[in-house]
Amino acid sequence: DTHVQMARELGLNPDKFGKIDNHKQEVWKAPLPKFIEEIFYKRFKKERPDVVKPLKQILKEQEIKAKAKKKDKEIRRKEREQKQADNGTDEVLPSNPQPRIAE
Known part of the structure; x- marks a missing residue:
């Protein structure tokens, strides 16, 4: 390891x-x-890493992190869909709307 x-x-x-x-x-x-x-x-400039983790533990941490990221993405998607439903439009709202420039 x-x-x-x-x-x-x-x-x-x-x-x-x-x-x-x-x-x-x-x-x-x-x-x-x-x-x-x-x-x-x-x-x-050191002989060994400060903390040695087994490969199984590293893979498990990566899996947990990926699941958390997927869950956050799902929550953001549901919030965006709710916002669209509240606006009463069927158009897809951009996730980062661009500010409009007044002429």
Whole structure:
């Protein structure tokens, strides 16, 4: 979990680790965990992340955040529909109306 989180903070894609981890064929390369630790230290000047979260927890937090965002969007849509019903029009009101310029 630590190395995966370090790689994610560095902007590396954990799905591509197979391409990076090639130290058996190319002996001059460092093993992947050591390579990640070295570049993490270079960028952040610390050995490990402050808080290490398991990947399952990170995915769960993202899912909760996405659900909350979807719920907020649904609430805004219902408010907009209610406003249209109160106006008595069938036209679609823009979500951000442009101010009219008086001539």
